[in-house]
Amino acid sequence: MMSPRKRGLTEEAAGASIDQACRMLRLPSIRQQFGDLADAAARDQMSYRAFLAELLMTECDDRARRRSERRIKAAAFPREKSLRAFDFDANPNVDPATVNTLATCEWVKKSEPLCLIGDSGTGKSHLLIALGTEAALHGFRVRYVLATKLVNELVEAADEKQLSKTIARYGRVDLLCIDELGYMELDRRGAELLFQVLTEREEKNSVAIASNESFSGWTKTFTDPRLCAAIVDRLTLNGAIIETGTDSYRLAHTKAQGEQNKAS
Numbered sequence: 026m027m028s029p030r031k032r033g034l035t036e037e038a039a040g041a042s043i044d045q046a047c048r049m050l051r052l053p054s055i056r057q058q059f060g061d062l063a064d065a066a067a068r069d070q071m072s073y074r075a076f077l078a079e080l081l082m083t084e085c086d087d088r089a090r091r092r093s094e095r096r097i098k099a100a101a102f103p104r105e106k107s108l109r110a111f112d113f114d115a116n117p118n119v120d121p122a123t124v125n126t127l128a129t130c131e132w133v134k135k136s137e138p139l140c141l142i143g144d145s146g147t148g149k150s151h152l153l154i155a156l157g158t159e160a161a162l163h164g165f166r167v168r169y170v171l172a173t174k175l176v177n178e179l180v181e182a183a184d185e186k187q188l189s190k191t192i193a194r195y196g197r198v199d200l201l202c203i204d205e206l207g208y209m210e211l212d213r214r215g216a217e218l219l220f221q222v223l224t225e226r227e228e229k230n231s232v233a234i235a236s237n238e239s240f241s242g243w244t245k246t247f248t249d250p251r252l253c254a255a256i257v258d259r260l261t262l263n264g265a266i267i268e269t270g271t272d273s274y275r276l277a278h279t280k281a282q283g284e285q286n287k288a289s
Contacts, residue, residue: 054087055080096161100202102169106154116148118270127156127265130163132231133200138260139233142240143269149235150204152267156233157202165199172206172219172234179218188218196225200233207238207246216247216256223259234260 034042040060047056062083066076108128113121132139139156141149154169161167170178175195182191195201201222211219226232238245240257247253 052084054084058083092164093162096164096166097158100157100161100167100169102154102157104154105158106151107158108152108155111148111151111155116269116272118143118268119148119152120267123265123267124152124156128159130160130165132265133160133163133165135263136226136229136231138231138262138264140260140264140266141233141235141269142266143237144271145237147269147272149237149269152269153202153204153233153235157200160200166197167200167202168195168198169202169204172203173209175203175222176211176215176219179222180215183214183218188221192222192225195222196230198230200231201226203232203234205237206234207236207243209246210248211246213249213252216249216252220252220256220259223256227259228262232260 043059044056047053047059059080062076062079065071066079071079108124111119111124113119113124127139141152143149157167157169179188179191182188223232236243240261243253243257244250247256
């Protein structure tokens with residue numbers, strides 16, 4: 026039988042009880058912010074219900090933030106990139122409206138692919154990471170990987186008879202971001218293993234790739250024409266294609282900074 030609660034606690038005793046209860050119930054945000062929220066509630070003459078709602082929403086918001094942080098960390102992005110930091114004026118080839126539509130992540134929800142095609146320095150990786158980050162913030166499981174790293178991992182897994190497990194692991198994430206596809210030629214075995222990953226994800230989970238080669242040049246990476254055609258088909262079916270162009274705005278920005286430094 027539960028003992029009755031004591032009324033008329035001192036402020037100090039009440040604070041200690043709240044701290045202990047929050048630890049037991051694992052409510053770290055309420056434990057840390059209760060004092061400030063209680064003072065604000067007293068100033069604003071909030072009702073008990075409104076104050077309770079404020080406490081609970083504070084905990085819920087912080088838990089959502091921590092979940093997003095964990096998803097972003099699990100994605101293994103090499104660096105932070107955001108859509109706000111992308112310079113659309115410097116690269117007129119990229120349509121802001123198209124990118125903003127992609128930022129809603131409906132394409133991830135529908136398991137559609139995305140291809141970012143363009144030369145080095147045109148913002149492919151920036152957009153890939155930024156859109157992957159948006160997907161993580163929207164609650165999707167995301168994984169970023171370089172194409173060569175993925176293929177090497179698949180080859181090692183096949184040698185160690187762990188291929189099915191590795192393909193299943195890459196198949197489970199909602200969005201797989203493959204960067205630098207087309208920078209290096211893949212042998213037939215590596216290309217076939219990559220094809221297995223794409224087949225595992227086809228119409229079930231989204232794939233986003235960034236490549237410095239147009240589709241017509243992918244035969245340099247995938248030397249088997251039929252396999253190349255099959256991979257292109259899986260990466261473009263019902264998907265979005267953004268061509269970032271050939272002019273490196275990163276190089277142009279560096280040159281402009283150099284000229285500015287000389288002038289100053």
